[in-house]
Every structure is written in C-alpha cells, then in structure tokens.
Amino acid sequence: MASRDKLPKIGNVEREAKYGYVFGVSGPVVIANHMAGSAINELVRVGHEELVGEIIRLENDLATIQVYEETSGVTVGDPVLRTGKPLSVELGPGIMTSIFDGIQRPLEVIYDHTKSIYIPRGINVPALSRSTSWHFAPDNRLRVGSHITGGDIFGVVPENQMIKHRIMLHPKSKGTITYIAPDGNYTLEDVVLETEFDGEKTKHTMLQVWPVRQMRPVVEKLAANHPLLTGQRVLDSLFPCVQGGTTAIPGAFGCGKTVISQSLSKFSNSDAIVYVGCGERGNEMAEVLRDFPQLKMEVEGKEVSIMERTTLVANTSNMPVAAREASIYTGITLSEYFRDMGYNVAMMADSTSRWAEALREISGRLAEMPADSGYPAYLGTRLASFYERAGRVRCLGNPEREGSVSIVGAVSPPGGDFADPVTAATLSIVQVFWGLDKKLAQRKHFPSVNWLISYSKYTRALDDYYDKNYPEFVPLRAKCKEILQEEEDLSDIVQLVGKASLAETDKITLEVARMIKDDFLQQNGYSSYDKYCPFYKCVAMLRNMIAFYDLARHAVETTAQSEKKITWNDIRTNLGDIIHQLSSMKFKDPTKDSEEKIKRDLEELNERMQAAFRDMEENMTDLVERKGFKIEATTTSKKKTKKKKSKSTDLGHVRIIDDDAPILWGTTTESNTIADDEIVSFDDAPVVVGVIDERPSEIREKERFNDVKRWRTAAFEEVPEPSSIGPQPKPTKSLSSSKSHPKRNSSDDSDPDIDRRQPRRNDDPDLSPPRRKNDDPSPPRRKRQSDDDPSPPRRRDPSPPRRKHDDSSSSRRKHRTNDDFSPSRRHDSSPPRRKHKYNDDSNPSTRRDTSSPRKQQPRDDDEDASPPRRRDKSSPSHQKKSRHSRQESPPSSTYRRQIKEESSSSTHRRSKQESPPPPSQPAKSERRRLAEHKEQVAERYAQWGRGLAQVRQVEHAVKDYIEQAAKPLARYRDDADLDTMLKEKEREDDPMLKYLSKKTSDVGDRTNNSNSTPPKPRYRGPDPQKNRFDIWPGYRWDGVDRSNGYEKKLFESIAHRHAKSQEAYLWSVEDM
Helix, strand or coil, X not given: CXXXXXXXXXXHHHHHHCEEEEEEEECCEEEEECCCCCCCCEEEEECCCCEEEEEEEEECCEEEEEECCCCCCCCCCCEEEEEEEECEEEECCCCCXXXXXXXXXXXXXXXXXXXXXXXXXXXXXXXXXXCCCEEEEECCCCCCCCEECCCCEEEEEECCCCCEEEEECCCCCCEEEEEECCCEEECCCCCCEEEEECCEEEEECCCEEEXXXXXXXXXXXXXXXXXXXXXXXXXXXXXXXXXXXXXXXXCCCCCCHHHHHHHHHHHCCCCEEEEEEECCCHHHHHHHHHHHHHCEEEECCEEEEXXXXXXXXXXXXXXXXXXXHHHHHHHHHHHHHHXXXXXXXXXXXXXXXXXXXXXXXXXXXXXXXXXXXXXXXXXXXXXXXXXXXCEEEECCCCCCCEEEEEEEEEECCHHHCCXXXXXXXXXXXXXXXXXXXXXXXXXXXXXXXXXXXXXXXXXCCCHHHHHHHCCCHHHHHHHHHHHHHHHHHHHHHHHHHCCCXXXXXXXXXXXXXXXXXXXXXXXXXXXXXXXXXXXXXHHHHHHHHHHHHHHHHHHHHHCCCCCCCCCHHHHHHHCHHHHHHHHCHHHCCCCCCCHHHHHHHHHHHHHHHHHHHHHHHHHHHHHHHHCCCCCCCCCCCCCCCCCCCCCCCCCCCEEECCCCCCCCCCCCCCCCCCCCCCCCCCCCCCCCCCEEECCCHHHHHHHHHHCHHHCCCHHHCCCCCHHHCCCCCCCCCCHHHHHHCHHXXXXXXXXXXXXXXXXXXXXXXXXXXXXXXXXXXXXXXXXXXXXXXXXXXCCCCCCCCCCCXXXXXXXXXXXXCCCCCCCCCCCCCCCCCCCCCCCCCCCCCCCCCCCCHHHHCCCCCCCCCCCCCCCCCCCCHHHCCCHHHHHCCCCCHHHHHHHHHHHHCHHHCCCCCCCCCCCCHHHHHHHHHHHHHHHHHHHHHHHHHHCHHHHHHHHHHHHHHHHHHHCCCCCCCCCHHHHHHHHHCCCCCCCCHHHCCCCCCCCCCCCCCCCCCCCCCCCCCCCCCCCCCCCCCCCCCCCCCCCCCHHHHHHHHHHXXXXXXXXXXXXXXXXX
C-alpha cells in the first residue's frame, strides 16, 4: 500500500506537464527549457515567486520569456508555469477612475494590501474588484428566446454620472437567450445572461477577457468627419485633428508635451480618456491624479469630476522596462472596449520613445541585428501595428452605433532631433504633426507648437463640418497661415536692414503677425480664462484679427498715392484702443460668460473697428483739405480782368503768404513770372510773393542738396558783383520788356547778412588769377582755350538748358550794360588748354581729348566753390550747350554765398597746382592683355589639376546616364539598341561560340583558352542514387554510397521532432 501511495497521481502528471524550467537569465529575458507545446505571446509565471512573463520566441523546446517584473533572485532550474492563455486584460465595470500598471494590476488595491510605495514581486491581484456590486439594467427589447450575436448590448450599468457602461456580448459568442437577469445589483462573477447554441449552453457575466495584442473586431472603418477639439487655439484652428485620427507630438525636454497631453485629457470633446504614462516620470502621473479630480465639467446640469471619464495606465520610469510595451497595448485595448460601446475615446501615450527604448533593450538581449541607433529593424512595424488600431468605426452588434479611438502619441527625441528613428518612423504613420519648438519654449511661448513645421492632413476631411457650422473659418485659417509665413520671410530682412526700411504694408504684416502669435496662438494653461478656449471664441478672435489686417492694408493702399498717406504709425496712434481690445479678447472667460455674450461682445468689437477705420480715412481726407494752399491777395484801386485763366501750380506742403513776411535765403524763392500767352492785370489778381516750406528741416536740406539747379560751376559762370547781392529795386519796365528778358526780374528778396562791400581787387572786371610773365621762373602753366575753340566744354553742366537772350550774336558780351543787374563775371578769356599728343587732328569736328575730364583741368577753390556732385553718365545730348546758355541764368542764393566767401578770401587763392599727366593708353592696354593672359594660364592649370581623363570619363558617364534615362521602360521589337544587345550577347549553347576570336564573357568552350580554369568533370553514366549532400557524381564523389545508415536515422529523428513541435504549436493556438 505504501508503494501504491508513492505512485504519481493523474492530476499531478497533468500539472507537471504545464511546467518548464529556467535555463538561463539575462536581465528581463529568461530562457526556459521543456516548454514544448507553448505558444507565442503566452502568459507564464517564472520562478517560485511566479513573476509575470510572456513568451516572445520558441526554438525547439526552448522558450524565450520577457519578464515584466524584476528578475533578481531567479536561478537556473526554477519552475516556469505555463498558463495556456495569452497576455490579456479584464474588461467590465470599474475601469473608469482606476489606475493600473502596465499589465493591468490595480495600484490602489495593491497599496491597500501592502501599504508600500513599491509593488511587491509576484503579487497577483485581479484588475477589477469581484466584490463590488453594480446595478444592472437589462435591455427591454431582449426576451428569453431572442437571438443574440457578438457585440450586442444586452444591459446597461451606470458606472458614474458621465459613463453609462454598456454590457456587450463577447464578440466570439452567439446563440439564443435562455436566461437574462432582471433589474438589480450584481457582481462581476454573477451570471447575467445565458445563451444556447448547437445544444451547448454558455453562461455570461459582466466581465470579459481580451488579449492585448489582438484587435477587437468591427463591422467596418469609416472616414472621420468630426474634429477633435482640444481647447488649444493653435491646435484647433491651424492643425486640427479628427475623432479617430492619429497625432504625434515630438519635442525636446521642457517643450510641454506632457502639458498638452494633460490639456487634451482635461478639455477635449471626447467621451472617455485613457492616459498611458509609458516610461515617464512618476511625478507627472501623480500630478494627473492630483489635478483631475479637482476639474469639473457640467453634465446634465450637474458638475462632475473629469476623473470619472478617465482611466490611467501608469508604467513610470522606475518600473520594469519590459512592461512598457505591455502598457501601450493595455491602453489601446481598453480604448477599443469603450469604442465598441459607441463612445469617442482619446488615448494619450506619453511617451512612445520609452516604449521604443524597451524594444531596443529586449532586442539587444536577444542578440538581434540592430538597425539605426540600435533600434530593432521591426520598430516601424510595431509602431504601425499600434497606430493602425485608431479610427472611426461602425461597431459590431446591435443597436447600430459608431465609435472612434483617437491616439495622441508624444515622442521624446534625444536633443529635440526630429531625425531620430522613432520620430521619423512615427511621422511616416501619423496624419497630424504637432512639432514643438525649443526656442518657443525658452521664450515662454506655450503651447510651443511651431506653426511653420507642423501640419495636418485632416483639413480637407473637416471642410464639410466647417462649411456647415463655421462657413467663414476656412478662408480665415488660410489667411492666418499666409500672414505667419510672410512674417517669417520678412524677419530675415528686418534683421539686415531694420524695420524702418520696410513698406507700410510689410509693417502691418509684422504687427498683425505679432498680435496673432502673442494674443491668439499663445495660451496660458494655468489661468482660469485661457486654459480652455471653445471653438466659437477661437473663430471670433481670428475673424477680428484678420479683419483688422484687411482694413489696415486697405487704408494704407488706398491712400498710397494721395498727398496725406496713412501709415502704420497713424493707425497705431488713432486706433490704439482698438488694438488694445483685440489683444484683450483672450480674457473673455467662457466659464463665467455665456456663449451668446462672448459672441455679441466680439461682434461689437468688429463693428467698432470698421467704424474707426472709416472715421480715420475721413479725418485724413479732411486733414489734407485743411492743409491745402492759403492764398492772400493784395488789391489795388484799379480793376482789370484776366482774359485767360492761368494754370494753377501744385505746391505740395507749402503755404503762400503776402509780402509782409521776410523771405530767408535758405528758403525756396519763386518769382511771379508771366507766360507769353497770358495777359494778366495786376489790379485784382492775387500776387504770389513768396513761399514758405513747412516740411521738416531735414527733408528741406536734402532736397536743396539734391537739386541740380542750385549748384553752379564758378569757372564757367558769371561772377556776380557784390553790389548786386541783396534787395534789388523793382524794374520799371513795360510788360513787353519783361517778356523779352524775364530773367532780369529780380524778386523782392532782402538779406541783411549779405556783404555789399566792393571787392578788394582792382576795378578790373577780370577776376581770374594773375598771369605769369615771361621772366617768371615758375614752370609753364597750362593755357586756357580761346573762345573760338569748338571742342566740347571740359566740365558738363547737369542743369537744364537756360533761356538765351534775344540777341542771336555768337560772340560773348565783353562789356556790361547799365540795365544788367546780374553779378560781375570773371574775365572771358580762358587759359589755353594743353594739347594732347593724340589730338593732333586739325579738323575741329574730329578733335577729341582722350584724357579723363577731371584730369584735363585740375580745379581749385577759386574755380568751383560748389559741393561735389555726381556725374550723370547717361545725360542727354541737349545738355551740352554753349557757354552762353549757362552764363545767362540768374544765380541762386546758395551761389551768392559762395561768391561772398570768394570775394572775402581771394588773397590766398592765387595759384593752382597742375596734376600729373594720366597714364598713356598703350600702357593700360598692355596691362590688360597681361592680366587676361594670366587668367587663361590659371584656368588651364586648374583644368589640368582636375584631370583631363577624369573629366572626359565623367562627361561620358553623364551622357550614358542621360541616354539610358531617355529610354522607355517598355522595349519594343523595333528597338535598335535592344536588337544590338541581343546580337552581341554570348550564350553557352551557341555552337559558333568556340570559333570566335574575341569573347566578351567566360562562357563557351574553355579548352581553346589556355588561361581559363579547367572545366568540372561531368558524370557520363546512368543516373545514380541521390546523394544526401546534393553533389553530382564525378565531382568530389564517385557515386557510391558508403554510409552505414546513421545519417538517415539522424535526419529522420530530427524531422519527426520538428513535425511534432509544429503540430503541438498549431494545436495550442487553435482556440486563440
């Protein structure tokens, strides 16, 4: 009897068959043997502490296990229990408001049991409480005998005030209802439904178990058409996401990824939130647990906590690395479960980079071939299998319903490098990219979403929604993006030349872009008024800012050609209150004010803005009219009328006054000239006696300096006498004489500062320097050219041609008339000019001077007292007038000052230096020729340095590439190149190949070629038995099998074991 008791029981044998043994341990990776019959992704318990693990590889009877807990203390030979089930999660009432770890162990329940901040190893606690009772309300449409299929809703459990938990039949179940529980309270282990199918009855509870790596079935996937509103203006307006979309938020450390994810969890328009903390800091999950219960939202007139629609899956950085992968799949499975109820679920994964790092560590433990940055080659496949579970679907079962899962994955590239393999693989999958910028975060611009690199591929999918609810939003968004892009383009120009040099429209673009960035895109997530922005407020704010931009540009562009232009400074000055109100739109608190009040206030702001722009344009028009010309006339006793109305002269920015005010020499003085075709009476007509310029002094000085009429060349003009400077008596001439010589009419100017003393020279009108006598020992001077020299003048006068005298005589006036009030001139005889050696032609028409005009005659201060002016190379030919036409124009006030200074300081201007002669023309041409020769030699050496053969080779390669690229993809019968190639191709079975003298390949008869290798011997006899090494007889084998049968038995045994393991595997996964 004793020996009989020692025999193993049947149950113990079955239990023993479920165990394997630890063969090796390497960090989180454990290798176990005696695991034949196991399956991939099967859940196992490792060691005496029954650590949770998952089989990730099978090889013969060895299984590679990924352990989700700390493996310290596991030794070789420890048991490994096979559960026969994959890694699964529990689905049922109680998920909301709970926090789980990566493998769905309730952290709160574990803390109540252990009172420790750490999770004990090997603890096994059910994810959902079995003792909690839930009120179950069955569906009134179902009765005993009704048919039910997978996914049908047969009851509702009010989990909280926000979530009505709909109890569904398992997707793989079906049958006829034989029992349905009445209305009442039940636990998760109580049977609430019983079905029968093919004579087999199945009991159902409110609890379901589903593998995390398997997608829940749906009827079909639908196109998304509703936006996922986040409460962040930059996301909802510029880069919207849809309910059922995929989004990536890559950014460096400190850019605000977690804050955006938490904002989405708090304020998005989703029905349920699944927040997965994968490898991030534990303080972030603690912050979620602390803040979410305090946030309230109104549901059916009651304020409830946002935590009631949220479930957390926490796998922080201090937890095992291997569990990070399981946490992602756990979160997406929970999301799919609530999606099948008909809810819109948003899942936040923070961060997928930590999940990828876990994959990299496991891959390294398995000695797999690494890819970029050490990540496994299947990284993109794993990411795609995760993101593809998002979408808007038609749910399985009755009643018909639609649900969606939106995935927002945060990516943490090292150093903010978007070329990271995880970021690159993620961007190739997701449809929305919210790129966070480190520079914006450093400037405290949050959300730090870079509007230049971010994008959304759902804009067209949402056009129907916007056209139906907000028809003006789409053009507003396009205009906003255009303004931001123009501002980025102008920022480089502003850094180079400054903001003041930009056009007025560009200034408006910069200011409105700054307003959009600071007051629209930027948002304070910790304020009560701006932490959440509803979409109606977002659209109204954007409408007002774009309207301000359009109105400002219209005001500037319409007045650009008028006398009084509207600039950005005018807009900022006159509409400062409107700009302040635009910046204050974000302070409208949607929690305190109703939607109607906010809309009404922003619409009133738009109306006030338009009215302010209209008033400003009207005021500017009135201002131009008020700043017009004020003409005051002097009247006399005689009254005569004009026979012809004179044309009015446009004198912008000036005011005409009477002759009582003094006229300064620095101002522009105009005399009242009378045209030839006018007969004017001086009795009642207004007399323009002077002009005062009211513009700033800088503009007047610049205009006076640039006016070529105010600059004269003293060497070729008449020098006024000092007595002629100052107020002159009005000429008592008739109208006909004033018509003949209008230039003799001097104005009523008076300047007390003009020096009217006689010059200190003699009374001789010749003011030129004294000539050299014959006995003068100084070197000979250059002679001036006589008056009969027909050559062109040595200096050009850029001023317009003067009006000549009526006297048509070609000779100059040698004596001054009594009625000539012009200043005295220098002597008319110019010094003789030096004759050039290349100018020996006696013909005056062909005579030319090849030297530079500035070097022909060096000038001194006594020659030209005017400032230096630019030479107009493109001056017309009519400017080359005779000296008479230049001498007869009246001198300006500036010229009078110059003559005054000349007369006072003429004692030390008696001589002038002669400049050295210019280099000859042959010397210049020789230097130019030598320089060209050097350049040619340098270019030739540079070409030799690149290599002539290499250059030809590259050119040939490029030519060949172009020819090959030009060929079509399909080749036809009449292709000459293909025909030539097939003709020249050598084939081994060609009988004429051995007669060819030149072969391009190594095929054919090698006996005639002494340099070729000897051919392999061919077996000529009958076909022998197949060799196990697949070697033909005659080459390393003579065809005789000398084995003793050991290899045959060995390979048959190996094949049998392989077939057995394959059969066991197929049997194990048949029910899955």
